[in-house]
Amino acid sequence: MLDELVNLIADLKEKEAVEAAKKLLDDGADPIRVLERCRMATEIVGKRFEEDIYFIPDMLFSGEILEQISQLAKAKIHRDVDDESYAGKVVIGTVEGDLHDIGKNIVAFLLEANNFKTYDLGVDVSAQKFVDAIREVQPDVVGMSGLLTIAFGAMSNTISVIKQAGLRDKVRIMIGGAPTNEDVARRVGADAYAKDAQQGVELARQWSAVK
Ligand code: B12
Incomplete structure (x- = not known):
């Protein structure tokens, strides 16, 4: 499922990628791992850009997909902010x-x-x-x-x-x-x-x- 997510992002399938990420996160996948997989997908996007398969708007779009998934993942990360005793x-x-x-x-x-x-x-x-x-x-x-x-x-x-x-x-x-x-x-x-x-x-x- 995580591998599928990488391919969906790399292929710029926005709706499917966001849905797949949402399902993974709802099923309890580690949000940090999900974000790391997203990063792997952007490496593929970057390669395709170098090979003239993708162009700047495609990189931009991959960034937008990633931003949406980041928001979903962030919502699952526990925030433990204590103003008095910050790290x-x-x-x-x-x-x-x-x-x-x-x-x-x-x-x-x-x-x-x-x-x-x-x-x-x-x-x-x-x-x-x-x-x-x-x-x-x-x-x-x-x-x-x-x-x-x-x-x-x-x-x-x-x-x-x-x-x-x-x-x-x-x-x-x-x-x-x-x-x-x-x-x-x-x-x-x-x-x-x-x-x-x-x-x-x-x-x-x-x-x-x-x-
Ligand atoms: C999305 C993207 C864009 C988007 C950026 C949108 C945005 N808001 O950021 C847009 C379309 C605007 C863009 C523009 C350009 N881009 Co661009 N872009 C990418 C792409 C595909 C993904 C980057 C990304 O977001 N990755 C996902 C994040 C999560 O990963 P990450 O940034 O690496 O961060 C992780 C770690 O590295 C680490 N980390 C990152 N920063 C820090 C800081 C600290 C302190 C720590 C501890 C950790 C840490 O933690 C993060 C989470 O794990 C990359 C491809 C790639 N391989 O990275 C190309 C890439 C970076 N872009 C590239 C290029 C060439 C450009 C442009 C020059 C294109 C152009 N001709 O205009 C412009 C430059 C504009 C500028 N002046 O900056 C090249 C750079 C090549 C080079 N050798 O310099 C790349 C590598 C694509 C490629 N293979 O050719 N790009």
Whole structure:
């Protein structure tokens, strides 16, 4: 059934995909696993785009399908937010030049669901905006998302500007997004890479605990 969902999203069968996801979730499937499968489907969409089988409107449409399924999955994730004893503070955003936000939104949601105060700066976030938010919020963790390979340069520049502002040793920085990996994290000067939202929450938990 999960495999079928991947194919329905990849084939852009909106109604069937949303219905299949709803059924899976109603039958008790783990919402995080459902979201992960959706991500696999977008990899297929991305490949088809590279092969000129799909075009930009198709990518956009796949994003819309994913957004609908995200909303259904989010409704099933237990939120345990306690303002008094939050787990930590996280500033998150998609770096400058990059407008992809579906994955970043899932990460932000899951952090909140795990009792992190989460400050989402949105997309196309400049280095200065990250710096201003770090000064204002004083987070334990900064999360940067990037789906384009040009985002690596923006991540690197943002981390340099954070360093120049004298704030680098005050925060831990994690990066994520389909083309990123541990090697990219090292090259841009981040502390770690997270392959998915769950791993991002895990890192934030470790880092907030040691502060
Ligand atoms: C949907 C989509 C779009 C939508 C975005 C809608 C939106 N609101 O986000 C639209 C149509 C707008 C779009 C536009 C473009 N796109 Co696009 N897009 C995609 C697609 C198909 C899916 C992305 C997605 O949402 N995945 C689902 C989410 C859930 O996965 P995710 O983002 O990876 O997030 C998960 C993890 O990575 C992680 N994570 C993500 N961020 C973070 C952050 C932190 C801190 C942590 C801890 C974890 C974490 O957790 C998430 C949940 O598990 C990808 C294909 C792909 N393989 O990813 C191409 C892709 C990213 N796009 C691509 C391109 C080329 C473009 C355009 C340049 C096209 C164009 N010519 O205009 C523009 C760029 C616009 C811009 N300036 O940003 C390329 C990038 C290639 C490259 N090497 O740079 C890809 C890879 C497609 C391809 N194979 O060619 N796109």
